[in-house]
Amino acid sequence: MSSPLRLGIAGLGTVGIGVVKILQRHADLLALRSGRPVTITAVSARDRMKNRDADLSAYRWEDDPMAVATAPDVDVFVELIGGDAGIARDSIETALRAGKDVVTANKALLALHGQPLAELAESLGRVIRFEAAVAGGIPVIKSMTESLAGNRITRVMGVMNGTCNYILTRMESAGLPYEAVFEEARQLGYLEADPTLDVGGIDAGHKLAILSSIAFGTQVSFDAVEIEGIERVSIDDIHRARDMGYRIKLLGVAQMTPRGLEQRMAPCLVPADSPLGQLVGGTNMVVIEGDSVGQIVLRGAGAGEGPTASAVMSDIVEIARGVRLPVFGQPAAGLVAAQPARTAVPAAYYMRLELQDKPGALAKVATVLGDAGISIDRMRQYGQHSPASVPVLVVTHKTMPEAIDYAIEALPRTGVLVSDPVELRIEEV
């Protein structure tokens, strides 16, 4: 058996401790599977005195993660500090320059600085692995980079923020408005310190940007992701969508279109009986479509100690086995800068309009939709909602987003709406 692979772990939060526990619990199994022992040499975290749920006495303690990144007895630097800059980025760069491979769970860092980091690593002959950065324990990076390597990827989709899916699911099951469930989630500790990272779609957007890069051979570009959070999803829309056979999900979609690379993370309707529609609670799902494989669906826990540590371990075992792949699946120097593009793929849309309850109101709406070139698949008018308004739901036939934009702008000018129209794309899944 070969010499051990020696790890230095920086960051001993939930994930870091999860990794330590797996290494302690399964040392023999990991050695068998890796072909060599995998050991921890040094660990580092902010507060040495903090009570942690693991025995760290066998490992050298470093107050400074930089000392781990440069330690001569460390082969792989495991960065679990987090954050898109500062010590996380600095220590990774230092580790690469010191000849270490890097394993990280840091989605923000990769989404924002993945390209220069990949170029640096590859120029030094080092690898950076990051299975845990996207969708926790779900093997999505490996599936896309390796299992689907024979495919031109045509579309990647995913529900990749468990907190948002929890909130949307709970709104439906409890019939509660967004604000109430948001408050519940906060009290349950489900939200980040800055909750807009979750509910604003930013965390999920980071993940989508990483997947896009691998899928389409483009430089990772978080800035090009169109992002909309779940804050404006109303309980009304959740109920109405359900009536029409749909569920609302914070769905990331990336696809290469004739106009360029479309990347969007926004609330969408999906059929209630599709795998994405049936996903409840904090579970994640990634859907990958390739020209040969068709559609592959991957489902699992997107967060938590065990699942995330499991993903980190898959990267560590990969390096222990001597597997050395380019960071984004093909050489970083050859990745092209994608032309960001709004979707060029027609879709059905859901619209909810609150109309004045007076003769001719519906005719005016229908005229605007007709002028926009939008044809209607289904329309439902409900009984009076408040004294002076009636909700009208429209599901359109497939149409271009520009037509929807035109309608959304023109509809208020009819003078028959009592509130702003709501539109949500119905993603074909």
Added chain:
Amino acid sequence: MSSPLRLGIAGLGTVGIGVVKILQRHADLLALRSGRPVTITAVSARDRMKNRDADLSAYRWEDDPMAVATAPDVDVFVELIGGDAGIARDSIETALRAGKDVVTANKALLALHGQPLAELAESLGRVIRFEAAVAGGIPVIKSMTESLAGNRITRVMGVMNGTCNYILTRMESAGLPYEAVFEEARQLGYLEADPTLDVGGIDAGHKLAILSSIAFGTQVSFDAVEIEGIERVSIDDIHRARDMGYRIKLLGVAQMTPRGLEQRMAPCLVPADSPLGQLVGGTNMVVIEGDSVGQIVLRGAGAGEGPTASAVMSDIVEIARGVRLPVFGQPAAGLVAAQPARTAVPAAYYMRLELQDKPGALAKVATVLGDAGISIDRMRQYGQHSPASVPVLVVTHKTMPEAIDYAIEALPRTGVLVSDPVELRIEEV
């Protein structure tokens, strides 16, 4: 860029031609992702004159697959002939001895002879990859061998024969008996020449045996798989199960129990709203449970030219990238022979009893169940089925299979049954 990886392909059926097409269509993409060109040197099939949907003129034709297996200008022998012995096995062994790596889609061969083949390959420093052997385009071998390498796998389950799932789904949706749908499937060309491979559960059993070996570090042992096909699944049971909130699937389950390794492929009930319960038609699904990752669900096409060729290509790219793993994820020489065991995991069971419509019949049944130590979760008696019989459904609380055996043996002795009792395990998913 390194020297090309040179393939020799033996077998030009659906999958072989699919692989050729991908290599032709995506030569540049594959070179980029593999770090080197991937080329075809030689091909072989039974009938050179057969009209095939691909231009093979650039490749050397060999009538004898052995010539491909030994050709000096072939690095990887791609065996797509099929069959659990004969030329498939001989040519693989010859290729390994000639210093070639091997990629195959041959589940029967691996299930029946995987252990000696793996030992041979590893003693020669060669690899055998077989992603396409299990669940077509779904990356289950790679996920289990690599992505979940940090986990002790606790259970593997799967719907891995699309034809059986098509038949069961179609029985439910069309309300047709097994025989009628079997005949439909035959006319649609969904069945193997020997249909018992499909409906008898043998094909799916091969796949389960392969997954078990990787999951539990045991020598692949198809003989130890308890197999029951779908022939005895009646339309009555499908309807009754649905009434109780379940669907019937041909489900493979492997788990390590205190008694030994349990491997069974049999019709089971699963909750209708679970991912497995919602799987309709020919799609496959594999569920893997690990001690850290929790439950991972993988879903996709289990057969067909594109999906299966996609899986073969993932193996080819892996070898092109220089990745060299043990055949079953850890050295074959260290794999232990598993003690086969009947399930030791208690479960709820579904029972359908056709009772004589006379006083005291139900009491006699309840007495037998009580004597067996089986406690009843739900019971439903339906209206008369035929003049002299009433169907009674029982869903038990969790119980050991031995108790069910006792009851199934004792129930006919009550004298109140008009036909043999039916029992199906309800798998907790």
